[in-house]
Amino acid sequence: MSKEIITINEEFIRLDNLLKFAGIAPTGGQAKYLIQNGEIKVNGEICTMRGKKMRNGDVAEFKQRVIEVAVD
Numbered sequence: 448m449s450k451e452i453i454t455i456n457e458e459f460i461r462l463d464n465l466l467k468f469a470g471i472a473p474t475g476g477q478a479k480y481l482i483q484n485g486e487i488k489v490n491g492e493i494c495t496m497r498g499k500k501m502r503n504g505d506v507a508e509f510k511q512r513v514i515e516v517a518v519d
Contacts, residue, residue, distance in 0.1 A: 450506075450513045459500040460516060462489065465507060469514045481509065 453460075453469055460468070463478040466487070472478035481487055482497045488508040489499060501507065503518040 448511050448513050450515055452515050452517050454517045454519050456519045458518065459502045461497070462487065462494065462499040462501055462507065463497040465501050465514065465516065466509070469507075469512070471509050471512060471514070 451469065453465065462482060463472075463475055466472040466478040466481065467475060472481055479497050483495055485493045485495055486509060487494055489501070490506055491508075494507075501516045503516060505516045507514045507516075
């Protein structure tokens, strides 16, 4: 499993927006579906809150993809 770094220049990014930005979900609706169905882990635990604020160092996982948030 390789880790991808997504760099943002805000304090946080919402989980659903992170999934779209990383290309995991093509639309907000698809991101919402993945999150609400428990397919996304945040920092090792299943997260069903699409508005979850992802901050520096937080990690989202979907299947074999690992996305880490970095604040610029």
